[in-house]
Amino acid sequence: MPKKTTERTLFYGKDDVLVYRTYAKRLAGIKPIPESNFIGHDNVIFALKVKFAVYGKQLLSSFTEGDNTLVVATDSMKNFILLHAALYKGETIEGFLAFVSQRFMAKYSHIESISITGDRLPFDPVYVPGKDEWTDSGLVFRRSHNDHTSASMEITRTEDGTEPTVSTHLCGLADLQLIKVSGSSFYGFIRDEYTTLPESYNRPLYIYLNIYWIYNDITNAISDTITDYVPAEQIRDIAQTVFHEYKTPSIQFLIYQIGLRILSRFPQLLEVKFESNNRTWETVVETIEDSEGKVFTEARPPFGFQGFSMTRDDLKE
Numbered sequence: 001m002p003k004k005t006t007e008r009t010l011f012y013g014k015d016d017v018l019v020y021r022t023y024a025k026r027l028a029g030i031k032p033i034p035e036s037n038f039i040g041h042d043n044v045i046f047a048l049k050v051k052f053a054v055y056g057k058q059l060l061s062s063f064t065e066g067d068n069t070l071v072v073a074t075d076s077m078k079n080f081i082l083l084h085a086a087l088y089k090g091e092t093i094e095g096f097l098a099f100v101s102q103r104f105m106a107k108y109s110h111i112e113s114i115s116i117t118g119d120r121l122p123f124d125p126v127y128v129p130g131k132d133e134w135t136d137s138g139l140v141f142r143r144s145h146n147d148h149t150s151a152s153m154e155i156t157r158t159e160d161g162t163e164p165t166v167s168t169h170l171c172g173l174a175d176l177q178l179i180k181v182s183g184s185s186f187y188g189f190i191r192d193e194y195t196t197l198p199e200s201y202n203r204p205l206y207i208y209l210n211i212y213w214i215y216n217d218i219t220n221a222i223s224d225t226i227t228d229y230v231p232a233e234q235i236r237d238i239a240q241t242v243f244h245e246y247k248t249p250s251i252q253f254l255i256y257q258i259g260l261r262i263l264s265r266f267p268q269l270l271e272v273k274f275e276s277n278n279r280t281w282e283t284v285v286e287t288i289e290d291s292e293g294k295v296f297t298e299a300r301p302p303f304g305f306q307g308f309s310m311t312r313d314d315l316k317e
């Protein structure tokens, strides 16, 4: 949340602003990587949920004196965001967040910084029978509740009154959930009077994963030319591929390998961060006659988690 030249927390804003823009600019020109066949997005539906908060010293009196003179109603913020979805000429979630925030600060000069987060609401293409082959409908889409692009940034006005700029950013892939049915282990950990967990040499590893990245230069994601844009879809595909490729001894090791791959594929990134959650399925039936199958049920709380960040220095080790 915005908190700049003072220790005092002061912000207000609007959450859950749902923006459904159709026929935004197509995301194209994405460089292919070996782990992914994602090279673009038609953006026929460019939809996102926005959280928007503003900060400014002059807003103090709205809290302390009930003086609303400088208060932009959060309802107006919602309208501003929605109406600017029509004006946005770019093709990325990050670009839209920066665009809306910079326009808002241009309009309201007493706002010193904005904190904005956008979570893409993914709509997947549906395939329909065409004349000769199955084709992408282009008209009907299926709402997906799977992983999605996410981005947060702060836009700050510099002291000398120049253009507001993106002062911090964190791009991301949120809510990825992956299961690897065999080929994962967890053993060799401390065994003492507190240990009840058996060692596992082949566990059904189900993980929840949020992956975040920071660019060396955010203009890669928000400018008119986004040749070095890192799409969350390619990050997702790297995570899937690395999970597939490695027999992992732990989630800690897995996310490190994913991070190394991301950093080596994308030299334009400074840092990658992970939040992971262990949802390993609980085994109910270990052996089924004439089958390599088993029966599992959902993991029970409490759940373990990991947090890890990596920079380009990790590639040197």
Ligand SMILES: O=c1[nH]c(=O)c2[nH]c(=O)[nH]c2[nH]1
Pocket: 186, 197, 249, 250, 251, 252, 278, 304
């Ligand atoms: O990948 C894992 N890492 C751990 O640190 C841990 N701890 C645990 O109980 N299970 C797991 N799994």
